Amino acid sequence: DAGITQSPRHKVTETGTPVTLRCHQTENHRYMYWYRQDPGHGLRLIHYSYGVKDTDKGEVSDGYSVSRSKTEDFLLTLESATSSQTSVYFCAISKGDRQDRETQYFGPGTRLLVL
Amino acid sequence: GNSVTQMEGPVTLSEEAFLTINCTYTATGYPSLFWYVQYPGEGLQLLLKATKADDKGSNKGFEATYRKETTSFHLEKGSVQVSDSAVYFCALSGGNTPLVFGKGTRLSVIA
Numbered sequence: 413d414a415g416i417t418q419s420p421r422h423k424v425t426e427t428g429t430p431v432t433l434r435c436h437q438t439e440n441h442r443y444m445y446w447y448r449q450d451p452g453h454g455l456r457l458i459h460y461s462y463g464v465k466d467t468d469k470g471e472v473s474d475g476y477s478v479s480r481s482k483t484e485d486f487l488l489t490l491e492s493a494t495s496s497q498t499s500v501y502f503c504a505i506s507k508g509d510r511q512d513r514e515t516q517y518f519g520p521g522t523r524l525l526v527l
Numbered sequence: 528g529n530s531v532t533q534m535e536g537p538v539t540l541s542e543e544a545f546l547t548i549n550c551t552y553t554a555t556g557y558p559s560l561f562w563y564v565q566y567p568g569e570g571l572q573l574l575l576k577a578t579k580a581d582d583k584g585s586n587k588g589f590e591a592t593y594r595k596e597t598t599s600f601h602l603e604k605g606s607v608q609v610s611d612s613a614v615y616f617c618a619l620s621g622g623n624t625p626l627v628f629g630k631g632t633r634l635s636v637i638a
Contacts, residue, residue, distance in 0.1 A: 416570075445625060454616060454630035455571070470625065502570055514559050514578075514620040518570035 415439050416519035418503050424525045431490040433522050435503030437483075442508025444486040445516065446470075446478060448499040455502065461486055462508070493526045500524070529554045533617045533629035540607055540636050548602040548632045550591075550617035558619040560584075560593050560600040561626070565614045574602075574615070607636045 415438030425431050435444060445460040447470075457470030459478040467478050475497060479487045490497055503519040534549040552560065559578040563571040575584030580595035591602045600617060617629040 452630060455628040457625055460625055504571075514626070515561075515573055515576065516571075516626055518563075518572070520570050 416503060416505055416517060418501075418519040418522050420522060421520065422523045424527065425493050426527050427494055428492050431493050431524065431526075433488045433501055433503075433524070435486045435488070435519060437486075437505050439505060439507075439517075440483060441505040441517075442483075443506040443516075444480065445504040445506075446476070446486065446488045447502045447504065448472065448497075449502060449521075450499050458488065458501075493524075495526050498524060498526045529558065529619055529621050529624065529627045531617050531619055531627055531629040533615075533632055535630070535632065536614075537633040537635055540634070542609055542636055542638050543606045544636075546602070546604040546607045546611075546634070548615055548617075548634070550600045550602065550629060552598050552600065552617075552619050554598075554619055554621055556621055558621045560591070561618040561620070562589070562591055562600070562602050563616040563618060563628075565616065565631070567613070571616060607634070609636045609638055612636045 417436045419434045446458040447455040456472045458476050461467045461480040477489045501522045504516040506516045530553045532551050561576045562574040564574045565571045575586040577584040577593035583592045589604045591600050614631045614633045616631045618626045620626050
């Protein structure tokens with residue numbers, strides 16, 4: 413299994429509070445991704461990173477920011493959480509070669525509830 | 528833009544039944560195609576993939592063939608087991624773009 417951990421695994425917070433989710437990898441992969449999973453929507457890409465300090469927006473980036481100061485860590489921040497951000501969040505990584513970049517390896521997920 | 532459409536579930540089958548989950552795609556160029564599986568309480572795992580037309584991906588008894596003429600990548604298994612109960616996602620990648628996923632199909636296999 414790819415070495416990907418996410419923390420916390422579960423979180424309950426209140427509307428309007430900031431929340432940071434952490435993804436940590438031990439594979440030294442170049443690409444890292446944040447997705448959210450919601451019933452009826454499958455997985456939707458929030459943001460991704462193609463290197464240290466290099467990030468780009470995905471399909472549903474509004475209300476989220478990311479940072480990557482080290483290869484192994486990719487942080488997802490909800491500046492002011494809303495109930496619509498209640499979801500399961502998955503981190504994923506991929507190597508960065510043209511072919512291998514397309515195979516992504518997923519973390520165990522973080523279940524976030526915003527009250 | 529790129530998109531994936533897969534059959535809606537849930538799909539309920541008896542053990543040893545034949546499984547087909549349909550997946551069609553829209554993409555420019557020559558995408559790679561994937562099936563991922565998500566077991567209860569876990570993240571997604573790559574099940575199989577195909578990177579060019581007519582390629583067949585296979586793993587754990589599952590197969591899918593990349594059909595460019597019908598823009599399809601249907602997942603099949605000849606004899607399902609209870610342990611195959613999971614959510615299955617079809618996905619595509621256009622090379623320099625991140626993966627685009629279908630909405631997922633939940634499979635329940637009963638003994």
